[in-house]
Amino acid sequence: MTELTGKLALVTGGSRGIGAAVAVALADRGADVAITYHSSPDDAAAVVKQIEAAGRRGFAIEADAADAGAVAAAVTRAHEVLGGLDLFVNNAGVGSVGMIDDVALEELDRVLAINVRGPYVAAQAASRVLADGGRMIHIGSCIAERNAGPGMSLYAMSKSAVVGMNKGLARDLGARGITSNVVQPGPTDTAMNPADGPYAGAQRAHLAFDRFGTPDEVAAAVVYLAGPAASYVTGTELTIDGGHSA
Template sequence: MSSLTGKTALVTGGSRGIGAAIALRLAQQGADVAITYVHGEAAALDVVAKIESAGQRGFAIKADAADPGDAAGAVERAADDLGRLDILVNNAGIGVLGPIGDLALADVDRVLDINVRAVFLASQAAAGRLADGGRIISTGSALARFAGGPGGTLYAMSKAALAGMSKPLARELAGRGITVNVVHPGAIDTDMNPADGPFADPQRSATALARFGSADEVASLVAYLAGEDAGFITGAELVADGGYGA
């Protein structure tokens, strides 16, 4: 396990689910961590308390990823509050599912604003604030990497865009030793997609391991990419999907 002692990180959408698990894992490995949230201040403050219990500094920043000023501003504030920025985890995202004919323009705009534009703007801001040797890691989806299901067109399109952005950005920032990667989770047990929910059985049966993954299992992969051991991995798409694409 690579130590992140002395490093600082921003995890967007870090108040619950995968984001909260990532924030805590980075803190457990020695990083000071800021998180963003848009709703649920109590949950965000609980994550901050856990970060501090791990012996690290923690901050919660209220920021709406759909707001372009907030998307970039959260990076600037995190870098200022933490004194520097070494790791950006673009985790905030939403899913709007349904037949393509039923999706309203407002649905398209909101998904692309949060899942694509916010990631671009945060990465753009981070490119100017990250220390040399820094990390940009974005949360994609196995539905964008492999065949998705009916109703997933908008969500999968938004997540596929992250790979399209990350590969050229990896080359652009490589001279400073900054790596840029995408992690594609599969079916992960969270409040948004519980393993005992009404849509769980088809997802479980589609994986080789025949189970949901945990947020901690995704967080471990993100933490690896954030550490020195992953310094030669950039422009890559790494999958944690239980064999969904096997």
């Protein structure tokens, strides 16, 4: 439980759901952790308290994932506050459901700004300060691997872009010993997609298990990729989806 002792981490979108679970899991294993948040300062403060309860330093930075300048500035700020950066978790994102004929241009721009441009700008900023031998981990979606129903074309496109970005980053950063990987969750019980929500039954029908995953189960995959056991893993996708892609 101490494999990340002394490591310095940033988790974007770390105030709730999977991001919060990841931040706390990294702290539990010894990392100091900064998080970004946008609309939930109280939730961010609660996550920082959990990080500190683990005996680590925690820090919250306000940044709108749709604002490229704010995203880049948050990475720089985290590097300054922590005194370095070893682990970068590109988690901030947004969901979207709509049939192709119904998706407005404004929704297209919103989702791509948050799910594609934001992660790319964040990864670009992190690459400039990440220590050699560091880790980049991006939170994608199993939808990039298997789209099991209608209404997901925009979201699937945005998460597929993360896969392509990740493969390029693995090549760009490999000479510095930095790994880059994607964790692709399936249906996970969060405020964004609750296990008792209106779409839950349809999602469970595509799983091998009759249940949603938990944020802690996704966080465990991130911890693995952040640790020494995954030092030769790069440019790939680790899918945590309860059999959605089977």
